[in-house]
Amino acid sequence: MKATVAEGLEVGTELPPLTVRFTRERLVRYAGAATDFNPIHYSEHFARQAGLPGVIAHGMLTMGTALRVVTNWVGDPSRVISYSARFPRPVVVPDDADGVDVELGGRVSAIEGSLVTVTIDAISAGQKVLGAARAQVDLGVRVPHRDHET
Amino acid sequence: MPITEANAGRRYPSCDPYYVSAAKIAEFATALGDDNARYRGESPIAPPTFAAVISAHAWDQLFGDPELELSLERVVHGDQRFIFSRPIHAGDVVIASLTLDKVRVRAGSELVSATVDMAGHDGEPICSAQATFYHVREAVA
Numbered sequence: 001m002k003a004t005v006a007e008g009l010e011v012g013t014e015l016p017p018l019t020v021r022f023t024r025e026r027l028v029r030y031a032g033a034a035t036d037f038n039p040i041h042y043s044e045h046f047a048r049q050a051g052l053p054g055v056i057a058h059g060m061l062t063m064g065t066a067l068r069v070v071t072n073w074v075g076d077p078s079r080v081i082s083y084s085a086r087f088p089r090p091v092v093v094p095d096d097a098d099g100v101d102v103e104l105g106g107r108v109s110a111i112e113g114s115l116v117t118v119t120i121d122a123i124s125a126g127q128k129v130l131g132a133a134r135a136q137v138d139l140g141v142r143v144p145h146r147d148h149e150t
Numbered sequence: 151m152p153i154t155e156a157n158a159g160r161r162y163p164s165c166d167p168y169y170v171s172a173a174k175i176a177e178f179a180t181a182l183g184d185d186n187a188r189y190r191g192e193s194p195i196a197p198p199t200f201a202a203v204i205s206a207h208a209w210d211q212l213f214g215d216p217e218l219e220l221s222l223e224r225v226v227h228g229d230q231r232f233i234f235s236r237p238i239h240a241g242d243v244v245i246a247s248l249t250l251d252k253v254r255v256r257a258g259s260e261l262v263s264a265t266v267d268m269a270g271h272d273g274e275p276i277c278s279a280q281a282t283f284y285h286v287r288e289a290v291a
Contacts, residue, residue, distance in 0.1 A: 033181035059227035064199035084231035
């Protein structure tokens with residue numbers, strides 16, 4: 001853990017944001033690395049048969065990439081003790097050189113002792129592509145209370 | 151007969167042990183564009199969502215169950231939750247077992263919720279991964 005992570009932390013603290021680009025190359029790479037070969041992630045034909053507007057990113061590619069906001073911040077990924085998200089809308093990835101950007105951000109939404117909950121935002125083409133995305137990290141040390149007396 | 155609510159509670163035999171390698175961890179981290187130093191070197195840990203890679207072997211049992219008549223190419227991930235007991239390390243031997251928790255049948259589709267429990271070969275819990283999938287029953291023309 002980075003020594004400074006717990007210092008000055010409070011509900012509402014924003015984590016450094018991150019913008020990532022998903023291209024078809026990225027989808028193929030993720031499919032191989034994750035051994036997830038569902039053809040909706042590389043074939044227009046199968047994507048449309050499943051009722052999708054086109055080839056979509058793996059939900060787990062979006063979810064896994066979004067967690068980088070938390071692990072970049074906390075430093076030690078083993079601090080993550082839970083992570084959940086919904087996939088309200090697919091990230092449609094065009095068959096071109098540019099792909100599509102996903103903007104990722106996070107903010108502290110709860111603190112309980114050493115446990116910090118981060119709510120993650122993931123936006124692509126102006127739409128939320130993760131819903132109720134929350135990661136809980138155990139910082140291993142109590143987060144100091146802010147002195148509210150003045 | 152296609153999947154019904156009555157299939158909830160179905161448990162599948164544990165998958166073959168999954169041997170976690172440093173090379174696979176590095177490949178997965180690269181696919182996420184993640185250069186965190188803990189994912190590389192001699193004794194790396196895996197990115198937390200690597201648990202989905204191991205879960206996928208258990209999901210294959212579900213999607214491949216001939217009695218449920220599910221087609222992987224018409225499956226879309228709806229939600230995912232991980233509870234981590236400890237990180238996955240290179241060298242771990244992970245046993246995954248799947249339970250079909252809930253089935254909701256809708257017009258033209260099913261919602262299927264399942265939990266994959268991952269443990270070390272000594273039974274030590276590693277991760278519990280709960281997922282919901284939408285299955286589109288017929289191919290859209």
